Ligand SMILES: Nc1ncnc2c1ncn2[C@@H]1O[C@H](COP(=O)(O)OP(=O)(O)O)[C@@H](O)[C@H]1O
């Protein structure tokens with residue numbers, strides 16, 4: 331269970347994070363979205379105790395990171411951005427080092443190291459210096475470090491950044507498999523990731539929280555949500571005007587023979603469009619209601635910086 | 642107990658990392674060559690024809706000036722440059738434990754280099770029996786001096802992510818603290834400055850405290866002096882690292 335309460339961070343005059351609050355329960359995979367520079371890493375660094383918040387705090391299973399940092403850190407696993415590692419150490423010596431800092435010794439320590447190696451598929455690089463590993467392996471070594479102690483809260487900063495599609499797939503499966511026993515927060519700017527793994531997502535822009543909901547709820551904020559897409563094989567120049575004249579239509583966008591009718595009234599738009607197509611005997615090759623797209627919501631909420639009229 | 646365990650774990654990693662790069666061996670060889678050269682050729686150790694170790698210990702403050710900053714420059718600067726500091730400081734340990742673990746590892750490394758000078762001592766045995774107390778005192782003094790320089794270097798290493806800057810800052814800082822109490826310097830200074838100012842500044846210097854230890858005299862006041870400088874510098878390191886967290 332993670333509660334982030336009114337957390338803020340300023341670097342001199344720059345407010346990197348402004349009054350962000352959210353919480354996540356065990357079993358949730360919370361997507362943390364935002365464009366580059368939005369404040370994702372800064373927020374995660376405060377939650378994990380690497381940075382001290384200018385205001386507010388994060389609470390992990392009742393332990394306040396600013397008051398009892400060691401107790402809170404014991405429950406947190408953290409995969410920092412770009413998976414920093416000690417270049418001269420090997421996979422095993424590094425994992426052994428982390429295991430010892432996590433308080434394991436003797437046989438249990440060795441067992442934890444072996445578990446990490448098998449869970450993160452590091453068998454082939456166990457004796458290799460970390461500085462010589464590929465990005466995908468570095469990410470997984472860092473992941474093994476983060477999950478070794480079965481953390482209650484796992485914070486991952488762009489864990490799939492820079493990986494190829496197969497590697498991304500492996501990492502996503504791992505995240506999904508672990509989710510039941512912990513709270514996971516994963517930052518990304520890749521939107522397909524949200525649909526692939528997240529049960530909920532929050533969006534931050536210029537340091538401020540602008541949305542918090544399930545992927546479906548977020549899609550509903552899209553201006554495309556409830557729009558009707560109509561494709562015709564006999565489109566003519568006055569088709570768009572006819573559609574625009576419908577009582578439930580707000581505006582119409584045209585792309586060759588494809589029309590997107592934005593809703594004034596979502597309830598009745600589809601039936602009006604289909605009735606018109608029947609009356610005018612258009613040759614319809616496609617007609618459907620759109621769900622809205624996440625990238626559309628993302629753009630709406632994060633471009634410009636004026637958030638007063640959305641959300 | 643847990644604190645000590647964490648210091649040992651951090652220290653072990655740090656000490657091993659010295660020997661995992663060729664830098665450690667280069668460091669030790671350069672240290673031994675420099676000490677040997679200065680002792681035998683510049684001070685004319687053998688010509689003196691006596692088992693007096695002062696020509697040997699005399700050079701340590703100057704040799705350390707170059708070598709201790711080289712040994713300390715990466716302690717924190719490298720963690721900051723590569724980002725591993727983010728792993729280290731999000732482990733369930735305190736900042737004090739990290740600072741002490743690294744400091745003791747580097748100190749042990751320097752003491753190992755110092756211990757390798759022992760053959761120089763052995764080579765004096767045929768010139769007459771050197772005073773064992775003087776040898777022990779000289780070595781203890783030298784180790785304390787190295788630790789004090791190291792504490793300064795730890796602080797400058799925490800101040801930057803650039804090892805070269807860390808090295809230069811440590812060198813300058815140590816040089817000032819060294820020369821402030823060095824007799825040739827204080828006598829020039831004394832020509833125009835009042836006596837109390839000269840001795841006041843000299844009191845902060847490493848030098849007078851090393852001079853007595855060099856003669857084999859272990860004075861509690863000298864040990865207290867070295868310990869306080871180390872604690873002060875490490876506390877300042879803590880403040881600098883905390884300041885970065887606070888950003
Ligand atoms: N140490 C720092 N000093 C000053 N500004 C910083 C520092 N770290 C981050 N920032 C600024 O804070 C903002 C948020 O950065 P970051 O959290 O890294 O964003 P994200 O991870 O979402 O890309 C950016 O504008 C960045 O320039």
Ligand SMILES: [Mg+2]
Pocket residue numbers: 367370371372411487
């Ligand atoms: Mg980031």
